[in-house]
Amino acid sequence: MSLDQNPYAAPIGDFRPAPSGAAPTWFSVTPLKLVLMSLATFNLYLIYWHYKQWALLKAWRGDDIMPWARALFSIFFVNRLFDEVKMAGGSRGASLPAGVLAAGYILVLIVDRVAARVDLGVFGLVGLAAGFIVVPVQKEINAQLVEADPGADMNGRFGVANIIGMCIGFPILALAFVGTFLPGE
Numbered sequence: 001m002s003l004d005q006n007p008y009a010a011p012i013g014d015f016r017p018a019p020s021g022a023a024p025t026w027f028s029v030t031p032l033k034l035v036l037m038s039l040a041t042f043n044l045y046l047i048y049w050h051y052k053q054w055a056l057l058k059a060w061r062g063d064d065i066m067p068w069a070r071a072l073f074s075i076f077f078v079n080r081l082f083d084e085v086k087m088a089g090g091s092r093g094a095s096l097p098a099g100v101l102a103a104g105y106i107l108v109l110i111v112d113r114v115a116a117r118v119d120l121g122v123f124g125l126v127g128l129a130a131g132f133i134v135v136p137v138q139k140e141i142n143a144q145l146v147e148a149d150p151g152a153d154m155n156g157r158f159g160v161a162n163i164i165g166m167c168i169g170f171p172i173l174a175l176a177f178v179g180t181f182l183p184g185e
Contacts, residue, residue: 025060026085026141027052030156034138037162038131040169046130050074053081053141075109078102082137089140096140105133124180128173 027049029037037045054067054077070077082098089096112127145152158166 025056026088026145027056028142028145028152028155029138030142030154031135031138033156033158033162034135035131036166038134039128039173040166042169042173043127043130045165046134047071047074049134050078050081053085057081057084075106078105085137085140085144089144092143093140096136098137101133101136105130108133125176 029049034045034049038049048071051067051071054065054070057063058065058067070081074081079099079102082096082102086093086096086098108127108130111123112130115124115126142154145154
């Protein structure tokens with residue numbers, strides 16, 4: 001029985017070849033800014049990060065995808081995105097453990113959802129680790145961007161919206177952290 005006839009066969013990937021001679025365009029951000037913004041916004045920044053990566057990939061290759069949907073449902077598309085980054089990196093990108101990072105990202109999000117249903121104390125904040133898991137992928141993206149353009153802007157400056165988000169988010173995060181250690185009723 002061939003793969004075409006086997007209904008239980010794994011789906012064949014929809015990897016499309018990159019445009020010839022073109023370097024990928026990714027959303028650049030420094031790892032520090034990525035982590036701080038994901039912590040301050042309780043991972044809402046990661047939705048934005050996923051959206052920007054998929055939107056730029058769509059524009060680069062002309063894929064017929066919906067970046068906003070892939071960002072909102074990143075748990076289903078994170079493995080694909082990390083694989084895209086790894087493949088775009090060529091021989092250097094081969095060292096990126098895309099599958100392991102994607103599995104870690106998915107596991108953290110699932111544990112976070114379970115922790116939201118059960119009182120797990122400080123472990124209820126485990127979802128905030130997702131920003132740290134994305135850092136190696138962002139480092140590979142930044143390396144690809146610098147390779148294509150040594151003067152590329154790495155988006156490390158904090159704009160007004162970033163500062164407002166951190167001024168609101170970090171006090172809430174501190175309260176959430178302290179609240180996990182207070183005795184309950």
